[in-house]
Amino acid sequence: MSSSLEQMYQQVILDHAKHPHGRGLAEPVEGHLGGESHQVNPTCGDEVTLRVDVAPGPGRDTVVSGVSWEGEGCSISQASVSVMTELVTGRNLADVRRLDEAFHALMGSRGKGLDDEASLDALGDGEAFTGVSQYPARIKCALLGWAALKDSLARSGALADSTGGTDD
Amino acid sequence: MTTDTVRPAPADDGLTASELAAVRADFPLLGRTVRGGRPLVYLDSAATSQKPNVVLEAEVEFYEQRNAAVHRGAHQLAEEATEAFESARSAVASFVGADDGEIVWTPGATAALNLVAYAFSNATAGRGGAEAVRFRLAPGDEIVVTEAEHHANLVPWQELCARTGAVLRWLGVDDDGRIDLSDLGTVITERTRIVAFGHVSNVTGAVAPVAELVDAARRVGAYTVLDACQSVPHLPVDVRALGVDFAAFSAHKMLGPTGVGALYARRELLEAMPPVTTGGSMVEVVTMEATTYAPPPQRFEAGTQMVAQAVGMGVAAEWLGELGMSRVARHEQELATELLRMAEIPGVRVVGPTDAEDRLAVVSFVVDGVHAHDVSQVLDDSGIAVRTGHHCAQPLHRRFGVAATTRASASVYTTVEEIAAFREALTGVRAFFGAE
Ligand SMILES: Cc1ncc(COP(=O)(O)O)c(C=O)c1O
Numbered sequence: 001m002s003s004s005l006e007q008m009y010q011q012v013i014l015d016h017a018k019h020p021h022g023r024g025l026a027e028p029v030e031g032h033l034g035g036e037s038h039q040v041n042p043t044c045g046d047e048v049t050l051r052v053d054v055a056p057g058p059g060r061d062t063v064v065s066g067v068s069w070e071g072e073g074c075s076i077s078q079a080s081v082s083v084m085t086e087l088v089t090g091r092n093l094a095d096v097r098r099l100d101e102a103f104h105a106l107m108g109s110r111g112k113g114l115d116d117e118a119s120l121d122a123l124g125d126g127e128a129f130t131g132v133s134q135y136p137a138r139i140k141c142a143l144l145g146w147a148a149l150k151d152s153l154a155r156s157g158a159l160a161d162s163t164g165g166t167d168d
Numbered sequence: 169m170t171t172d173t174v175r176p177a178p179a180d181d182g183l184t185a186s187e188l189a190a191v192r193a194d195f196p197l198l199g200r201t202v203r204g205g206r207p208l209v210y211l212d213s214a215a216t217s218q219k220p221n222v223v224l225e226a227e228v229e230f231y232e233q234r235n236a237a238v239h240r241g242a243h244q245l246a247e248e249a250t251e252a253f254e255s256a257r258s259a260v261a262s263f264v265g266a267d268d269g270e271i272v273w274t275p276g277a278t279a280a281l282n283l284v285a286y287a288f289s290n291a292t293a294g295r296g297g298a299e300a301v302r303f304r305l306a307p308g309d310e311i312v313v314t315e316a317e318h319h320a321n322l323v324p325w326q327e328l329c330a331r332t333g334a335v336l337r338w339l340g341v342d343d344d345g346r347i348d349l350s351d352l353g354t355v356i357t358e359r360t361r362i363v364a365f366g367h368v369s370n371v372t373g374a375v376a377p378v379a380e381l382v383d384a385a386r387r388v389g390a391y392t393v394l395d396a397c398q399s400v401p402h403l404p405v406d407v408r409a410l411g412v413d414f415a416a417f418s419a420h421k422m423l424g425p426t427g428v429g430a431l432y433a434r435r436e437l438l439e440a441m442p443p444v445t446t447g448g449s450m451v452e453v454v455t456m457e458a459t460t461y462a463p464p465p466q467r468f469e470a471g472t473q474m475v476a477q478a479v480g481m482g483v484a485a486e487w488l489g490e491l492g493m494s495r496v497a498r499h500e501q502e503l504a505t506e507l508l509r510m511a512e513i514p515g516v517r518v519v520g521p522t523d524a525e526d527r528l529a530v531v532s533f534v535v536d537g538v539h540a541h542d543v544s545q546v547l548d549d550s551g552i553a554v555r556t557g558h559h560c561a562q563p564l565h566r567r568f569g570v571a572a573t574t575r576a577s578a579s580v581y582t583t584v585e586e587i588a589a590f591r592e593a594l595t596g597v598r599a600f601f602g603a604e
Contacts, residue, residue: 001600002204005549009542014602044541044557045571072571075543075601141541 006113007131008138009075012083016125017075022085026068029053035156039148041140046073049080050148054093054158058091062158063092067149076129076138081145085124086148093158100146106130107139176363182499183491183580191491192581193329206551209586210600211392214370214398214577215531215555216420219484223424226483230476238475239449253475256482257465259432263485264396264415265406270438272431272465272476277397278320280431281364283468284393285324286444288362292332296442297324303441307333310359313588314376315341315567316369319560321395321416325364334361342565345372345520352384360390367399367415371561371575372520373504373530375399382411391437397421401579402500402528404493407432419477423580424484428477432467438464445470496580503578504529506587510576515598519568529578532559535594537603540572546600547574550593 028034033054040047048071055065067085071078085102088096102119103126111134113127114120120127132142153159181193192198194219202208230252236245238253254268261271274280290296291303305311311325311334329336337355340348347365356363363385368375378394385392394415399405401422407415414437418429433441443450443461447470461467479558488496505524508531510516515536520584521527535543544556555575558565565571576590598604 001547002549005546008545009600018602031438045562045565046541074539076541098185135545138541138545 004111004131004134010070010128012090012128013079014134016020016079018084020078020082022067022069022082022089023071025049025051025070026053026066028104029055030064032056033156033158035152035154035158037148037151037155039144040149041073041077041144043134044074044141046077046141046144048073048077048148049052049070050081050145050152051153052149052156054156056158057118061092063090064088064096064153065090069145069148071128071145073144074138074141076132077144077158078139079127081148082144083128084145084149087109087122087126093153096149096153099126102126103129103146104143107133107142109133118134124158182495182502188499188581188583191220192583194222195581196221196224202551202553203549207550209550209589211576211578211582211586211590212553212555213401213579213582214559214575215402215423217423217579218581219423219425219480220487222487223480223484227425230479235476237472248476252479253473256478259482259485259489259573261432263489264400264417264430264432265408266432267435269465270432270435270550272433272438272468273473274416274429274431274468275391275427275474276420276429277395277416277418280429281393281395282324283323283418283431283444284414284433285308285328286322287441289328289331289535290442290444296440299440300442305332305334305361308359309334309361310337310357311335311362311364312337312339312356312360312385313363314339314347314365315473316345316347316372316376316564317364317366317373317561318370318395318397319562320397321364321366321393322563325362335359339365341564343542344522345369345374345564347374347376347381349377349597350379352380356384356388356390358388360385360388361544362391362393362468364393364395365456366395366397367405367529368402368528369520369561369564370398370530371532371559371564371573372575373527373532374521375396375526377596378410378412386411398530401488403497413437419481419484422481422484423487424481425477425591428474428481430481434462435464441468443467443470447471447474459505491580494582495500499580500529500578501583502584504531506584507531507576507578507590510591510594513595515603516594519570519573529582531577532575534570534573535597535603538597538601540574543574543597546594547590550577550589552590552593554590 050069053066113130234248236249238250291300392412394412396417400417415432420426450470519532
């Protein structure tokens with residue numbers, strides 16, 4: 001095995017792929033905002049259906065209270081949704097947006113990773129995907145779950161609502 | 169390959185070791201390394217083949233010596249370009265057993281299949297006058313395909329149905345990936361107007377029962393459309409002997425350039441078909457009010473043509489023809505047998521026929537517990553190029569209950585040793601992912 005292959009398939013990724021977090025769609029929570037998104041990667045047939053549950057609160061206290069999903073795909077896409085689920089659960093919308101930006105920056109880094117220590121720290125297990133960014137064909141596998149999160153947040157109405165936090 | 173370096177062997181044999189070495193030496197790309205110095209093992213020829221020097225040189229030579237628009241202008245270059253373009257057409261025609269006038273240049277097989285579908289569409293819209301009435305479709309007419317089709321031979325027919333009110337029907341595929349003929353009599357009926365099917369599946373490698381399908385179509389007076397993309401590069405194909413009305417294939421899968429392919433249609437049909445793409449070069453008389461059209465094949469070749477690519481396709485056809493397609497087929501049958509030995513590896517399951525009978529060296533498979541994408545990534549690490557995904561055949565993958573497969577496919581330049589290297593790398597995949 002070459003070192004770049006081992007960098008891509010880090011143990012963290014293999015573990016998340018084998019024992020993913022958040023798998024199994026959860027029922028909507030009364031009084032929360034909910035959104036669902038189905039994303040496919042048309043070239044390889046990877047799929048994810050993701051539900052987000054947002055607990056509305058005033059301003060910064062609007063938090064992603066739950067992420068659940070069903071999906072089929074390669075170890076990179078499955079591990080990425082799992083890591084993302086852990087990262088964003090319990091975080092407010094501004095944090096989630098920063099995480100999304102940091103992960104996209106990491107995926108655009110062509111294997112070099114991020115200089116910004118704070119962002120790297122924030123990404124936690126997400127840093128393990130640095131090796132994936134060397135393989136252009138696999139970047140979209142790693143981003144599948146993030147696309148589903150963004151879309152389901154938009155569908156939940158929480159983004160439009162992120163300052164008000166009413167529960168209409 | 170040049171005939172002075174290689175002595176032809178008897179017609180039924182595959183390729184000798186020295187012939188194969190000479191063949192490989194003719195493909196510059198096969199000599200390169202990948203992923204940090206590993207020799208390339210290219211097992212993705214079903215997606216696109218590599219190109220021999222003669223093809224590359226023919227394109228360069230065309231641009232260096234003959235480049236001009238064809239069928240226009242009286243200058244010497246225009247004459248030479250036209251001559252090169254038309255002799256390439258003859259080479260392609262004779263390679264598949266057609267007459268020169270029965271080959272239409274297209275940008276590829278997808279474009280060729282769409283050309284046929286749109287000709288029916290335009291006829292249905294009343295274009296093409298009295299001769300084209302035979303192509304008109306009406307609500308209740310049926311178009312038959314199979315569950316094994318590449319999207320290129322499925323979606324154009326779905327769209328044609330949507331435009332005309334015709335109904336799409338299909339033959340299923342059995343557990344071995346063979347087209348199921350048991351309901352042939354109920355699927356192909358008096359209502360059937362078109363039967364479109366792939367000669368060889370780009371997923372399972374299975375060769376379709378052409379004779380049965382053509383017979384069934386003929387009995388009810390339906391037109392047959394053969395997607396010959398995966399057969400023309402690997403088998404002797406004689407469109408007339410097969411008895412099909414239309415056939416489509418791409419140069420880039422048969423050692424030729426990208427951007428060019430061919431539609432074969434029986435001359436009588438081409439003469440009756442209304443044009444599809446319109447514009448320059450395909451007309452006779454144009455007034456502000458109306459236009460009359462050139463005879464085929466020019467009627468279907470609007471706009472400036474891909475002359476250098478067509479010349480390259482002609483040379484690719486000649487190159488294969490000189491080697492002899494029955495010998496190419498013999499060589500590749502051995503490769504198919506070698507590929508199928510992957511089924512001996514624990515956890516590897518072949519999708520499609522598991523014996524080398526009536527199938528080509530295109531083998532899709534799944535590895536228990538490891539996603540197709542991950543399989544190909546590990547193979548890539550050993551320099552082995554395979555394809556991953558649904559290979560533009562989602563319904564067939566759905567039929568087998570898998571979203572994606574990994575596919576290894578060979579061509580005339582592939583060796584038994586390369587396939588052994590592939591099997592060895594494949595053997596390590598499950599351990600790498602802890603799937604054992
Ligand atoms: C069976 C089959 N049909 C049609 C096509 C489409 O060919 P092209 O993409 O060259 O138009 C392909 C190749 O991808 C194929 O394998």
